[in-house]
Amino acid sequence: MRLILALSLRNLLRQKRRNLFLGIAICFGMMILVLAISFSQGLTDTLLNRVVVYIAGHMSIVTMEESNKDRRIIRDKEKFINIVKSNIKDIKKVWESIGVFARVIGNSRADNAIIVGRVADKDFLEYLGQNLVEGNLGDFTSGAVENPVILYSNKAKTLGVKYRDTINARFATITKQQQSVRLNVAAVLRSSNLFEEMAMFVNLKDLKSLVGLKPHETGALYISFKRINNPDHAIREAIKLHKLLKPDVAVIYGEAVNKNRSSNATALGYAGDKESLSIMNKHVSLLSGAMPAEKSENEALVSKNLAADFKLRSGDRITYRYKNKYENLTTENRYRVAGIFNSAGISDRNIILLNERSFYKTYLQNLPADARKYKQAYVPLRRSALYPVFEPEWKLLPRTSTFEAMQLKMRDMTKTKWKGPWLDVRTMYESADFILKLEYALKLVAFTAVLILFFIILIGVLNTLRMTVRERTREIGTMRAIGMQRTDVKYLFIAETVLLTAIACVAGIILSFIVMWVLGLFTINTDSVLSILLVNRRLHFLPTAASIAGNYILIILMAAATAYFPARRASNLSAVTALGHFE
Amino acid sequence: MNMIEMKDIRKEYPLGETVVHALRGIDLSVQEGGFISIIGPSGSGKTTLLNIIGCIDTPTEGSVKIGGEDITSLDDKKLTNIRLFKVGFIFQTFNLIPVLNLLENVEFPLLLMKEHKLSKTDIRERAEKAIEEVGLKDFLDHRPAELSGGQRQRVAIARALVTNPQIVLADEPTANLDSETGAAILELMKHLNETEKTTFIFSTHDPDVLKYASQVVKIRDGHIESTGKPGRSLKTGKTRSKAHVGKAGSTGKRRR
Amino acid sequence: MALIARIAWRNIQRHRGKSLVIGIILFLGALIMTIGNGVVSGMERGLRDGIINRFTGQIVVISGRQEQDNVIFTPLGKDVQVITGYEKIKHALETSGYVDKFIPVGKGLTLVLNENGDVGYSLVLGVNFEEYQKMFMNNVKLVEGAFLNKDDRGILITSGNRKRFYDELDFWFMPEGVKLNDKNLTDEALKYKDRLDVKNDIVLMGSSMENTTMDLRLKVKGIVKYEYLDDYWKNFNIIDIESFREAFQYVTASDAAVNIPSYQRKLLETDNLDSLFEDNVVTKAGAGNKKYEIAELIGKRAARKKPGIDSGAYNIIFVKLKKGGSIEKSLRKLNDAFKAAGAEARAVPWGNAVGQLADLAMIMRGATIGFVMLIFFVAVIIIMNTLSMAALERVSEIGMMRAVGAQKSFISGMFFAETAVISSVFGGAGIIAGGICISILNLLHITTDNNILELLFGGNVLRPTLGFFDIMIGVIELAVVTVIAAAYPLTVARRITPLDAVTRD
Ligand SMILES: Nc1ncnc2c1ncn2[C@@H]1O[C@H](COP(=O)(O)OP(=O)(O)O)[C@@H](O)[C@H]1O
Numbered sequence A: 001m002r003l004i005l006a007l008s009l010r011n012l013l014r015q016k017r018r019n020l021f022l023g024i025a026i027c028f029g030m031m032i033l034v035l036a037i038s039f040s041q042g043l044t045d046t047l048l049n050r051v052v053v054y055i056a057g058h059m060s061i062v063t064m065e066e067s068n069k070d071r072r073i074i075r076d077k078e079k080f081i082n083i084v085k086s087n088i089k090d091i092k093k094v095w096e097s098i099g100v101f102a103r104v105i106g107n108s109r110a111d112n113a114i115i116v117g118r119v120a121d122k123d124f125l126e127y128l129g130q131n132l133v134e135g136n137l138g139d140f141t142s143g144a145v146e147n148p149v150i151l152y153s154n155k156a157k158t159l160g161v162k163y164r165d166t167i168n169a170r171f172a173t174i175t176k177q178q179q180s181v182r183l184n185v186a187a188v189l190r191s192s193n194l195f196e197e198m199a200m201f202v203n204l205k206d207l208k209s210l211v212g213l214k215p216h217e218t219g220a221l222y223i224s225f226k227r228i229n230n231p232d233h234a235i236r237e238a239i240k241l242h243k244l245l246k247p248d249v250a251v252i253y254g255e256a257v258n259k260n261r262s263s264n265a266t267a268l269g270y271a272g273d274k275e276s277l278s279i280m281n282k283h284v285s286l287l288s289g290a291m292p293a294e295k296s297e298n299e300a301l302v303s304k305n306l307a308a309d310f311k312l313r314s315g316d317r318i319t320y321r322y323k324n325k326y327e328n329l330t331t332e333n334r335y336r337v338a339g340i341f342n343s344a345g346i347s348d349r350n351i352i353l354l355n356e357r358s359f360y361k362t363y364l365q366n367l368p369a370d371a372r373k374y375k376q377a378y379v380p381l382r383r384s385a386l387y388p389v390f391e392p393e394w395k396l397l398p399r400t401s402t403f404e405a406m407q408l409k410m411r412d413m414t415k416t417k418w419k420g421p422w423l424d425v426r427t428m429y430e431s432a433d434f435i436l437k438l439e440y441a442l443k444l445v446a447f448t449a450v451l452i453l454f455f456i457i458l459i460g461v462l463n464t465l466r467m468t469v470r471e472r473t474r475e476i477g478t479m480r481a482i483g484m485q486r487t488d489v490k491y492l493f494i495a496e497t498v499l500l501t502a503i504a505c506v507a508g509i510i511l512s513f514i515v516m517w518v519l520g521l522f523t524i525n526t527d528s529v530l531s532i533l534l535v536n537r538r539l540h541f542l543p544t545a546a547s548i549a550g551n552y553i554l555i556i557l558m559a560a561a562t563a564y565f566p567a568r569r570a571s572n573l574s575a576v577t578a579l580g581h582f583e
Numbered sequence B: 001m002n003m004i005e006m007k008d009i010r011k012e013y014p015l016g017e018t019v020v021h022a023l024r025g026i027d028l029s030v031q032e033g034g035f036i037s038i039i040g041p042s043g044s045g046k047t048t049l050l051n052i053i054g055c056i057d058t059p060t061e062g063s064v065k066i067g068g069e070d071i072t073s074l075d076d077k078k079l080t081n082i083r084l085f086k087v088g089f090i091f092q093t094f095n096l097i098p099v100l101n102l103l104e105n106v107e108f109p110l111l112l113m114k115e116h117k118l119s120k121t122d123i124r125e126r127a128e129k130a131i132e133e134v135g136l137k138d139f140l141d142h143r144p145a146e147l148s149g150g151q152r153q154r155v156a157i158a159r160a161l162v163t164n165p166q167i168v169l170a171d172e173p174t175a176n177l178d179s180e181t182g183a184a185i186l187e188l189m190k191h192l193n194e195t196e197k198t199t200f201i202f203s204t205h206d207p208d209v210l211k212y213a214s215q216v217v218k219i220r221d222g223h224i225e226s227t228g229k230p231g232r233s234l235k236t237g238k239t240r241s242k243a244h245v246g247k248a249g250s251t252g253k254r255r256r
Numbered sequence C: 001m002a003l004i005a006r007i008a009w010r011n012i013q014r015h016r017g018k019s020l021v022i023g024i025i026l027f028l029g030a031l032i033m034t035i036g037n038g039v040v041s042g043m044e045r046g047l048r049d050g051i052i053n054r055f056t057g058q059i060v061v062i063s064g065r066q067e068q069d070n071v072i073f074t075p076l077g078k079d080v081q082v083i084t085g086y087e088k089i090k091h092a093l094e095t096s097g098y099v100d101k102f103i104p105v106g107k108g109l110t111l112v113l114n115e116n117g118d119v120g121y122s123l124v125l126g127v128n129f130e131e132y133q134k135m136f137m138n139n140v141k142l143v144e145g146a147f148l149n150k151d152d153r154g155i156l157i158t159s160g161n162r163k164r165f166y167d168e169l170d171f172w173f174m175p176e177g178v179k180l181n182d183k184n185l186t187d188e189a190l191k192y193k194d195r196l197d198v199k200n201d202i203v204l205m206g207s208s209m210e211n212t213t214m215d216l217r218l219k220v221k222g223i224v225k226y227e228y229l230d231d232y233w234k235n236f237n238i239i240d241i242e243s244f245r246e247a248f249q250y251v252t253a254s255d256a257a258v259n260i261p262s263y264q265r266k267l268l269e270t271d272n273l274d275s276l277f278e279d280n281v282v283t284k285a286g287a288g289n290k291k292y293e294i295a296e297l298i299g300k301r302a303a304r305k306k307p308g309i310d311s312g313a314y315n316i317i318f319v320k321l322k323k324g325g326s327i328e329k330s331l332r333k334l335n336d337a338f339k340a341a342g343a344e345a346r347a348v349p350w351g352n353a354v355g356q357l358a359d360l361a362m363i364m365r366g367a368t369i370g371f372v373m374l375i376f377f378v379a380v381i382i383i384m385n386t387l388s389m390a391a392l393e394r395v396s397e398i399g400m401m402r403a404v405g406a407q408k409s410f411i412s413g414m415f416f417a418e419t420a421v422i423s424s425v426f427g428g429a430g431i432i433a434g435g436i437c438i439s440i441l442n443l444l445h446i447t448t449d450n451n452i453l454e455l456l457f458g459g460n461v462l463r464p465t466l467g468f469f470d471i472m473i474g475v476i477e478l479a480v481v482t483v484i485a486a487a488y489p490l491t492v493a494r495r496i497t498p499l500d501a502v503t504r505d
């Protein structure tokens, strides 16, 4: 084997010109391949790491109220964070995300921006520190400055503001009211791409209170994983989470109050759709009064037991009070008794039934303490006939795997006009799949290009080898006559090609690194969307050892396969004919 | 007038660190119409000498005149023209153009004579005549690959003669042929020499061949060792040799 | 010559392997090159048709204070500066001699307001619609309703925007008095046809850089569609210029009043932040979830309107040059003229104005050309190698020819003839095959909804073109490649001496 290698190396050196040409071609092909791969990996890195993960996480839990995809509120963030943290693997970080589209006015100039709420954690402070142009990060973290804001230099220029200037911002709160606020510039950042420039950072806490979110509420929950690009894992975990998030019936446990007398009672919502109403009809008998109107907001059905307890009749008013889960508050609502009902199996229970509108109005805004902790609470069982009628804690949107499917899902959701929260579990592989598609397309194009290149190169290698075998026929004859084995002759030619390819590819890899370095020196100033492909206004390449090694081996195998046929022909020459050959 | 005049021809080949002295000072004049054989062992410098005469190689030192024209300082273009018009080559390995048939191979040098603009029929006639002379009339449209070694060498002779050159050079023309065919080729050359009055210079290392020659130049280690008629004892020379060969009768003189 | 050709041709046949290798490579190169050229020229034609002729003209004039040239699709709908001194600019354009037509427009992002508090957005163009259509070859096509006639107030909503509004805001915009037509409903809207919340008017609120805005109710006059590149232009609803100026508070007779100083005054006067955001009746009303009265407000504003449209303000002027005019030269002259006239304006090429669109197109063209270049580079190297090996393989033959009296030029001629024949046969076949591929691509009628591909296609349909000019360029490229590839092997062949033939063993 060593002999064969030594021989093939000598042969390579002997035929310098042709091997130089082939070497250049292979080297060039390899360079293009490495550049293409590194660029598309750089792109993935940019998009995943800097854009997608930064903006949306690998996975997110979003709940949308009133079937409005922009009304994103998670009422009980702790509950979801706990579920995520105790069930989902390889989590790097779970964070709250709130971003609002805002109209901002600086020094007599206005623009649009997205105000993003951030916690000044280590990662974020490090990022700020690295990109600080002017200002004082202490202003952002100390709490001494009211509503500190950090923005990018281009935006600061547009608005004509500097450190310590004020910016007036107006945006809609979660209840769609307009909120105007004065923000104080704490720092100005250097931006690395246009995409980022649209964002302005304020403290998450500040923004939450500005948009009307309570501390236990949030906009959406984003989850990032330790492995930056592992779609399988993200999707697997999303499916798992989706399964875990099956909703139960939403139950409020509290007390009904009437004239200083109180009695425990469970409030439930019932669905107003045709199907549910027909189930109600079948299993619930209305003893007096009527069903509350669909649009009414303060009417209730009271169970026979409760009505008897308080001697209630239809048309009477009743106060219903319950403990909130957070902030140690108590919520008190007054309802008009629209009707009194009875139902088999629960006739001994104190139950108040509310329509969709009135139920969610109180349930969402004043989240009740967990009713399942109270023995007296009526928690409908899954097998009970009325179970499907009761309003759930949330409704789960089906998992989707493409952007289009997700959009369709959202549209369908919008049209339901349901008042309760819709919950969606997403991964960036669907919400940002257009970006991934772009990357995929880029890779595909690059791959085709490289394939055509190597097709041409390998034709060249094949032809060269063919001619070489012809030229060296006598030599082969001599070697065979001396006693070299057929297979050794074959390996000799294959070894030559493989050796050439291996060396040329190494040169190609080195060259590609030089090219990457040179390209990285130029800054590209573009305002177009394409700037999201750039990092610090430079082309971003991310060569990885694994991908380079993989392709290196692939190309060597391809070269060996190409060399196989002429090599076999050479080895099949008989010593006599080979020696007799004269050209 | 001498057809060829060579004065103190030296040829050195650099070979790595050392220098190979292929010719170490050759003086040689050849008169018109001779049938001269250069003989010597392998590596003695026969080929080098013929190459220099044939204008495909230049001497390191010394001067060469062909038909009175000094060729030592000519450029490639002029040298090529001398080869085309004054010299005919017969190679050891036959060297025909594989893609042309016999007739086309012989026509080839005539077609190259652009300045002379020979008419097509003229070319055809001359080529056919040359082929007829070498006895291959029946093979006009054969490709070289379809001919035997002897036939190919005949074609080469026809091609060498078709331009009516002043000298025909043949470097070991029979080396790749069996002795019978070789003899026939030499007979043919001798015959043409006699009928066409063309000067022939051929090299050989085979003493049997000498009997055809009108003059024999014997070289060894880059010197002319002796010149003379075949059959006679040849005069010997040492470091530097001078020979004058020509028609039968002329005697090579020895200097020093 | 005949001899050279004959020998060359026979050599091609003799060394079939070599000829085939070079041939295949040249064929492939020529094929890809031809298709690439076809696609690129189809793209350029498409962009010319879709952008220059039908949306921007060759030159776009913007305010001298505008920082970025990219004014059509600004990030987050960032505002474009108002052009001041329009009279001077107009005069400069009219007297230039090389400008064919021009049209000033207002362009900006408006919020779309709604009783329930949801806010949408829309890009709008404020134009004199009749002139706009004349300028841009009637690129706006009617889907439903009617166009904006002279002196009409109202909005033309694009069907793309209507769909978006429906998805986001749940309204279905219709011109007044027009019945729902299933054909014009989206699948989604058709599904909910019975429950469709149909609206005949829209409430817009402009947002100018100077923060001088107001909300404005506009009648939906028609639903429209852009004939070319609708996927890009559909973002722009069209409103009459006067409404535009009202929405953005550019309602002025003189440029001096463009920057309404009310904002600054208010900033000094009051601590009430809400008042900074102008009289936002709708949003304030929306906060209380009450119905609002806006007609009254519009009445007030309208009364302030001054006669003479052209004395007002615009954001952008689209300029078309006379046939054959050079964009660069005209740009230079125009900018000089503006300077001379003291107009605070800047003329920029259309590509700058459409920023990312032109960038994308350029990248696409660059990638295609780069791709062809890569292939040719590798092809040249492989051909060089193959040919120089072929030259060396024929040393004895070539050397013998030289010995017999062939000049170097003869050898070059023979060698070149061989390569040229292969190149013209296989390369020619490649070009023809490329042409066939292009016709097939045209016949296949490949369509796309992908915005980026649409740019490459120059429209919805892939229509590569291959004109005589493209073919000529292809032939020249092929010739250049052949000459480059053959040059080195040629010198190798020329360097072969008769001696090489003789001394070879
Ligand atoms: N191209 C060359 N390079 C180096 N040495 C050469 C070359 N050609 C010939 N020689 C040397 O010159 C000497 C004469 O060679 P040559 O003329 O071929 O002899 P002959 O034809 O008599 O066998 C030999 O020693 C040979 O090795």
Ligand SMILES: [Mg+2]
Residues within 6 Å of the ligand: B043, B046, B047, B048, B171
């Ligand atoms: Mg010899």
